[in-house]
Amino acid sequence: MLEALREVEWFKNALKEFEKFPIEVKRKILGDLTLAAEGEKGEISKPLKGLGASVFEIALKYRKDAYRTVYAVRIEEKIWVVHAFKKKSKTGIKTPKKEIDLIKARIKFLKEHSQ
Numbered sequence: 001m002l003e004a005l006r007e008v009e010w011f012k013n014a015l016k017e018f019e020k021f022p023i024e025v026k027r028k029i030l031g032d033l034t035l036a037a038e039g040e041k042g043e044i045s046k047p048l049k050g051l052g053a054s055v056f057e058i059a060l061k062y063r064k065d066a067y068r069t070v071y072a073v074r075i076e077e078k079i080w081v082v083h084a085f086k087k088k089s090k091t092g093i094k095t096p097k098k099e100i101d102l103i104k105a106r107i108k109f110l111k112e113h114s115q
Contacts, residue, residue, distance in 0.1 A: 006037045008071075008079045011106055018069060018084035025062045029069050029084075032058050036071060036079050048095070051103065057095070068095065070103050076114045082106040 010018070018026065032042030036056070048057040048070060058069040066087040072080045083103050087095075 006039070006073070006077060006079050008033055008037050008081065010081045011083070014069075014081050014084045014106075017086075018081070021067055021084070021086070022062060025060055025067050028060055029058050029067070033069075033071065033079065033081070036073065048103070050100070051107070055103070055107065068099070072107050072110065075107075075110045080107075080110055082110070 018029070021029070028044065032045045035042040036045065041056070042058065044060055045056045045058050047053065048055045054074045055070065055072045058071070060067045068083070068085055068087055069081060070083040072082055083099065083106065085099060
């Protein structure tokens with residue numbers, strides 16, 4: 001039995017940034033988001049540590065750059081893409097605090113406005 005597809009919603013600024021990504025990067029990320037909408041976890045999606053079990057990060061290296069897209073599930077039964085960015089830090093794989101703070105603020109906003 002097929003599970004109903006969840007709707008994928010985007011924060012406006014996340015979509016704006018995502019649209020700047022190279023086409024190959026967008027295709028791969030959209031593939032993982034489609035799997036998430038089907039109730040699956042894509043091969044490049046992983047839980048984003050410290051933000052709860054329902055927040056995932058799609059991390060993709062492309063050429064010499066790193067691209068990140070963060071989505072949350074279980075908010076209004078939708079998949080919410082809360083952030084997309086090109087990682088600028090060249091030291092380590094850790095997501096910068098500035099980005100984590102923005103993700104937390106957007107998730108908090110969604111939870112407060114989904115009641």
